Amino acid sequence: MIVPMSHILAFSAALFVMGLACVLAQRNLIMILIGVEIMLNAVGLTLVGASALWQKVDGQIFVIFLMAMTSAEVSISLAMVVYLRRRKGTLEADAFDGMKG
């Protein structure tokens, strides 16, 4: 390990919080998705760090799965963004309240 694990975790947490802040603060669907990507990457950093810490390959493999899932998620969500944009003409998240109880 070139750096202590705690430092990696700190970086990772900082990234994650930034992503979360983006998700919470932004109203634009695209920006919210970008925030989600940041959070996912923060997790990826943790996994790789853990992999290095325990000298095991599994963490890295999880990152690969993570990436695969992310690409699936992004493809669907972007398709939906296109769909919603065409449907309502906006990407403001609060405009979509079809699930209102």
Add this chain to the structure above:
Amino acid sequence: MASAIFYILGFTALAATALCITRRNPVHAVVYLVNALFALALMFYQLGAPLVAAWEVIIYAGAVMVLFLFIIMMLELAPASAEMQGPGWRRWGPVLLLSLVILGCTLALLGIQADQDGVPAFWVSPRAFGAALFDQYALAVQVVSFQLLYAAVGAFYVGKGSLRRRTQGEETP
């Protein structure tokens, strides 16, 4: 030296991310995010995950972010150029700075790599990685690949639906 580079890369990634999430223009945000991803990829590399680092660049920075950009362009989400005010350095300065730092770090890493004679403490070669992936996690690979297939089908369906809806919607609002 290596750990110094790691910290530099870390703060670069944080800075890029911070810039990313504060942008109003999605295009800018994506560009900053690409920077952050590059920095992350290098950190992965330093932590003994060259293959993950490569994929970070190829899949995230290469495919996913391009897809974002493509959608943003297609939906014309970026504000018109007239709205983008301020001098040129203010617009391009941070990006350039970040890119330069990352480039420098890359070169430095290449230098360190050349300097060292032994292998790092933990280093997963693509061969070992592949062996583990397709041996231990064969089932998971299958599942994930199915997942990708479903995602493709879903995306196709959603896109097609919106297309049909649009053509109908124009006739009867």
Add this chain to the structure above:
Amino acid sequence: MSAGLLFLILAFPLLGALGNLLLGELLLRRVRAAVAVAAVAASALTCLLLWPLAAGEGTRATLFTWLESGTFQVSVDILFDPLSASMTLMVTLVSTLIHLYAAGYMEDEVDTTRFFVLLNLFVFAMLCIVLADNLLLLFLGWEGVGFCSYALIGFWYAEEKNAAAGRKAFLVTRVGDVFFGIALLWLFALCGTLSISAINAQASLLGSGTLLALTLLLLGGACGKSAQLPLMTWLPDAMAGPTPVSALIHAATMVTAGVYLLCRLFPLVSLSPTGMMAIAAVGALSALYAASCALAQREIKRVLAFSTMSQVGFMMLAVGAGAVSAAMFHLFTHAFFKALLFMAAGCVIHLTGGENDITRMGGLRKQSPFVFWLFLAGALCLAGAPLTGGFFSKDEILLADFARATLFYRGIWLLGTCTALLTAIYTFRLVYMVFAGEPRSHFHGHALPGPMRWTLPPLALLALGGGLLNLPPLYGGKEHLHQFLGPLAGTRIHASHAVEWALAVLAVALFFLGWALVHWRHRRAAPEPVGALPAFLLSGWRADRLVERGILRPFQVLAGWCWQWGDGRLIDGTLEGAGRLCLSGGERLRRLATGRLSTYLTALAWGLVVMLGYFAWRIL
């Protein structure tokens, strides 16, 4: 002669009913009637042929086990002893005549299949009561006659009133049946068997309190079936049925079933002196009550109904005095003369074209002397004219009461004697109003069909000569019935000849007094008295209104309360309230779901903060 043949007595009416039920619609009307009459006649004939089996202890026969479970075991078994044999003979004979009469009476009816099926079924059920050797089979007959009576009273069902009268009869008698039923359960719990003979044999082992309670329960059952106080309100209304039904069920046979039940269980009943006094009191009060009501009735059949109630009261009185043979004697003579009276009344109604109101009749003597003389024969028996059947039997009952020589029984005797006077009065009132004088209104009468005419004389003979059945030694008789019943005949009457003569003379005097009173009043066509007292008597002492106010309305209110409040508000209300609580809770929670992404994400973040806070707290 095999004992099993005894079941033929039961089987014939049942087969007749089944045959008419299944094939009746296919048969000619005359054939249907013929099947019904033949079934009952065959039963009577069988009874006569098998008569020797009844001698002494009688004969028992078992057909099959009806119910068996644990210690409870009941068979379909019958007992043909002097008591049941004589009753069977009476029932089948009278039934045969009434069936014949009915064949004529119902000539113009459409739905005679139903009528004859029910009539035959009734005879079957009645014979079950009479012949049963266990209380459960008796109960089967008991309820069976109740049902047949219900269906026959409401025979002309198209009028709501008739069907309602049938229902009333069924329900009121069923109240009595409950007492009988409880007695039945109790007897089984005490004796471990329902066999009548076994119960009678074990009765002396029971405690006096138990015996009193059992006697009162049995009395309750008997009151329901025999229309005694306080369960008497159904009988006058039951006259809504066809006249042969009234004659058969509500005069000759079914209403006497209660008396028969008490006679059957006399060894048990007689062990409770208080119970016996209760029976006598109920009988005497019912007799007086009904006789007083009969004084004011305006419908010919209602007069007869109240007189039936009164006469059955006499029989109960006899049982209460311990004179089973006197009760059975009166039961038989009453069956003959009351059936005769009803059938003659049916002829009257026929002749007047369906008129039932005696205040609009009159002068029928000239129109049909035949009916007059036969009706008079019945009326004389009822009023207790000297040397008729009714005279002897009634006399014996009063004698039995008088002979008991306690204050209570003397009081009962006094009531009975008053009733005898009233009986003479209402009987002659009826005769005078229907037959004497000039017709009060114009009728389109029908001619009497053959069967209705020639079934009356045999009954008249039986009624007038009924005294020979049990002629007391005083008149040179040998008390055949008493001898024949043997140990079943109840307690022996001890009275000196002087007392007997005195009572007989008193009875004759009362008869003539009653006649004279009525004759004096009806010399000229006097208007019917109006006023509070006649109205009170006409309505049967307002008993119906009392029941309506005292029982039916509170019951309906209670039932309605159970429904609306118990089921509706309490149970469903509670549960639906719980449901509504869930719904309103859901309604509140629903507002949290704004459908906005930002709300959800914020909630997620807060959840994260809480979790992290928890972990932090755990670590620190």
Add this chain to the structure above:
Amino acid sequence: MTEFTHIPWLSILIFLPLAGALLCLVLWRREELCRWLALAVSWGVFVLTAGLFAAFRAGGSGWLLYEDHAWIERLGVRYILGLDGMSLLLVLLSGFLMLVAVLVSWRVRRHTGFFFALLLLMEAGILGVFLALDLVLFYLFWELMLIPMFFLIGVWGHERRIYAAIKFFLFTLAGSLLMLLAIIGLHLLHTAAGGAPSFALDNLRGLELSPSLEAWLYAAFLLAFLVKVPLVPVHTWLPDAHTEAPTAGSVILAGLLLKTGVYGLLRFGFPLFPNAAAASLPWLALLALIGIFHAAWIAYLQPDAKRLVAYSSVAHMGFVVLGLAAWNQTAVEGSILQMVNHGLTTGALFALVGMIDERAHTRRIDELGGLWGKVPRLSFFFLFFSLASLGLPGLNNFAGEILILIGAFQTNPVWGATAFAGVVFAAAYMLRLVQGVLWGAARGALFWPDLEPREGAVLVVLALLVLWLGLYPAPFLAPLREPVADLLNVLPQGGLP
């Protein structure tokens, strides 16, 4: 004989209707075929049950037929079916009433295939309940019969069907979920006590439980069963469900579903928790007595003929529960016999009300009247079954009731005497029904068809059975003797309070 018992008759009995139901679902487009298929399958089941009855009519102690296979091994769930004299009678009743139900719903026109599929599915469930001896299997069948009934009421019912269906579903589900919890609890206690994991009745019996724990578990079972019976405070789903259900639904509901409650109590509730059960008997008797009067009074006021019959069911089931509570040979035999009796008479009455409804398009008593003049045959049967229902001696209900009353009087005279008073009210409401429907002036001049051969055949057979059970119930009591005697030994101190 060994050849005979080696064939898995009980599984065949359950899976035959199941297969029929699946076939009906597959062939739902061909309605006529589905109808005949349902008839054939229910006929087959009836023939099987009748055959079993004929083979085992002598009864005997212990299981007459028994099947035991591993099912879910890890949890110790087994597929155990068993037939004894008690279930034999109820299985026979199920086979017969299902045939009746198929016949009376011949005229169902909407989604015919699904209708018959549901009927057959329910038949499998009911038969399963009467045969299962593993608690999980029992619970499975218990729910299996609930769901088709929910749909039968909700889809093919009358005006307020949705309300009735949901009410029915919630009541029964609330009870049965508690029972599921109790089953799991019992299983865990059994395992904790060192036994091998098992849900089998025989293994769980005789488990040492603390009194309060036993009482709670018993209460959960009791609630599930009493809701199904139904006993008084939890009976209000029944009038609604019966009234709104299609004719076949009412027939099955009254004839079979209510019996599962009492059966469950006898088969599982009492043997699993003998001490708590013995303590509960007087309370059961009290509730049963309240039910007899309460339901009879309410029935007297009902304006709807079907509702009246429904409330009469509650009153009759009160008698059945009273027989259980009396807990002696006579009373319990009477209860089981009375379940069969009640199934036949009330089933027939529901069928008749359904037939009247088909002709008159109303069930209100004040809108009917004078039917005897219009449809004498139908009216005859109506009167006949009404009489049976009000307990006329010689007809079937009397046979059961008198056994119950005799037994109850032996246990506690007050119970027997009070319950006997209930028969007056039974007569009151039944005669009011008869009066309103059959007598009086005929209303409406329209011509009505009298009984069709199909309807007539059903009613004639039912009437003959009513007479048979009323006059000679011995063949039906014979198989009960030993199982009931065995059962009576289950409770401590013979259950006498």
